Amino acid sequence: MSIVIVGAGLAGGTAVAELRDKGYTGEIVLIGAETHLPYERPPLSKGFLMGAQEFDEALVHDQAWYYDERIDLRLGVRATRIDLQAKVVHTEPVDGGDPVDVSYDKLLLATGATPRVLDMASWPFLYLRTIDDSRRLREALKPGARVAIVGGGWIGLEVASAARQLGAEVTVFELGELPLLRVLGPEVAKVFAELHRGHGVDLRLGWKPDSADFAGFDMALAAVGVSPDVSLAQEAGLDCDNGVLVDATLRTSDPSVYAVGDIANQDHPLLGRRIRVEHWDNAIEQAKVAARNLLGADEKYDRQPYFFTDQYDLGMEYVGNVGPEGYDHVEIEGTTNVLDGDAFRAYWIRGGKVVAAMHANDWDASDAIRDSIGTDR
Ligand code: FAD
Numbered sequence: 001m002s003i004v005i006v007g008a009g010l011a012g013g014t015a016v017a018e019l020r021d022k023g024y025t026g027e028i029v030l031i032g033a034e035t036h037l038p039y040e041r042p043p044l045s046k047g048f049l050m051g052a053q054e055f056d057e058a059l060v061h062d063q064a065w066y067y068d069e070r071i072d073l074r075l076g077v078r079a080t081r082i083d084l085q086a087k088v089v090h091t092e093p094v095d096g097g098d099p100v101d102v103s104y105d106k107l108l109l110a111t112g113a114t115p116r117v118l119d120m121a122s123w124p125f126l127y128l129r130t131i132d133d134s135r136r137l138r139e140a141l142k143p144g145a146r147v148a149i150v151g152g153g154w155i156g157l158e159v160a161s162a163a164r165q166l167g168a169e170v171t172v173f174e175l176g177e178l179p180l181l182r183v184l185g186p187e188v189a190k191v192f193a194e195l196h197r198g199h200g201v202d203l204r205l206g207w208k209p210d211s212a213d214f215a216g217f218d219m220a221l222a223a224v225g226v227s228p229d230v231s232l233a234q235e236a237g238l239d240c241d242n243g244v245l246v247d248a249t250l251r252t253s254d255p256s257v258y259a260v261g262d263i264a265n266q267d268h269p270l271l272g273r274r275i276r277v278e279h280w281d282n283a284i285e286q287a288k289v290a291a292r293n294l295l296g297a298d299e300k301y302d303r304q305p306y307f308f309t310d311q312y313d314l315g316m317e318y319v320g321n322v323g324p325e326g327y328d329h330v331e332i333e334g335t336t337n338v339l340d341g342d343a344f345r346a347y348w349i350r351g352g353k354v355v356a357a358m359h360a361n362d363w364d365a366s367d368a369i370r371d372s373i374g375t376d377r
Helices: 008-021 063-068 131-142 156-166 181-198 229-238 279-295 365-371
Strands: 002-006 027-033 072-075 077-083 090-094 098-102 106-111 113-117 145-151 168-172 201-203 219-222 224-226 244-246 257-259 264-268 271-274 306-311 314-320 330-332 345-349 353-360
Touching: 002 008, 002 098, 008 027, 027 077, 027 219, 090 145, 098 181, 106 279, 113 201, 145 156, 156 168, 156 181, 156 306, 181 201, 181 330, 181 345, 257 279, 279 306, 314 365, 345 365, 353 365
Parallel strands: 002 027, 002 106, 027 072, 106 257, 145 168, 145 219, 168 201, 244 264
Antiparallel strands: 077 090, 090 098, 113 224, 264 271, 306 314, 314 353, 330 345, 345 353
């Protein structure tokens, strides 16, 4: 049997390890358009961006591991087309060269996501997705540099935090009335607004910038979300809708093809609806389940969504998903003056049950917040 994985990111790199861990000794081909070994992206907006972490520390496995585990790793190679009937992936080296066809018995798609482009042609925005993007950004974040960030989501705020710590002057333009409003709701989103203002960020809320707004800046980062990279799946004829549609076992509309990570729009058995999650933990845990299913298991992926962030001295973890139904109220335990190092736990409650929970600066709470999901409150 031959297993082919398209996308050598966090999910791709994790899946190959799980295949070997579960005793699969057959052929594994891992195809990645980037020229780097699979790596984790969270440090790109945090430790690596601030010069506190080396790129090697972000690798999923080192080079020797792929050799020892006999992984046919094809980096700098793009999958250009999938023929589902013939079970063939067509590939081309990104810097030119001859196309190569790769046959598979089972295929895993883990092509991730790409930043949404801001339609403001007159301004040369930087974007942040890859290690090369992070290196470029790091060059620009000099003490005293005037930095504009469009988008007060996770990436925008993490870069704001890194830039302030490096001594840059930072302005964040956010369309919403608060940063992170859609994910956290006003009760907790305002904690992040206070955190950034307290660290000297000029946070301009309810603000859609035009090119005149960028006149005084040395550089501008656009961090306005990502789109799942589904072109390959879509052209192959797999069912797609805001990602590649997968069932509870992460299988696509073709029984030989699975999809995981940022591209997977899963029929989630616990949530009872579809969800596509763009976070680190999801890429790892889905990849493990899909790898076992490629080997013949029929496991459902039923983990509650999870994410974390680090900004200045604040570390937080969040479990669950409020979803389109929203929540009735939020209960906060502890005090939220995070500028003074306060720790708190927050619970989003709907119909008397916890649907999401988080902690800030309370690392003993990791298990407790996960266990709280679905409990009465
Ligand atoms: P990716 O990591 O995007 O990997 C996909 C790979 O597939 C890419 O290398 C791409 O080049 C390749 N590819 C695409 N198309 C093709 C093709 N046709 N042929 C070959 N290769 C292809 N999550 C958190 O929970 N907490 C955080 O603090 C956090 N911080 C983040 C900071 C940054 C700067 C970024 C960008 C993301 C962060 N995330 C965080 C999100 C997390 O990194 C992603 O959810 C995760 O990387 C998704 O993994 P993936 O393998 O699905 O996709």
